[in-house]
Amino acid sequence: MKRVLVRFLLLLTFVLLGLVALVLLRAEPAGTGAPDPALLIRLPDGRVQPLARVIELAREGQPLLPPAGAPPAPDGAPAAGSGVFALAELALAEGRLDEALALYLSVPGDDPHYATAQRRLGWNVVSVGRRQPRRALGFVHSALAAAPLDNDVWEDVVRVYVANLGLDTSGWN
8 A cells, every 4th residue: 555655656746747847848938028118108197108217206206106096906915005016016907918017027126026026927917918828937937936935926836837738727817
């Protein structure tokens, strides 16, 4: 009995390693690079500003969202802060994927929302929104490196891996 269990666990380990290797072999480079600083971003008050100006306003501490204007995030959590991350959440909620992509890419690595921005890029924007799960791996791996103990990050890593295997993830939002 013990020998059968050990063999089963070894087989399961090899199958999982094979699936992970397959996903990694199918991965494509994200190819997004730095966002276009001239991309126009729609602010909640109706103004339209280039991305470079929006980032500059955020660095100066200017509020980019009205105090009660933050929409719920795609996973139901309220959008935090009033900076670039909160604008990215708003753009994603409104379906403006190009703006959301540029704004999430503009969240710096030392920002407390960096891991969430990377996982939103990987799952919500690239894998679901653009239907390119092979290009999403780099983003979810960055999120995992930034927050390895975050359950939401692990959930999105699994979602992107499953989507890379060609399995249906349409009901996973």
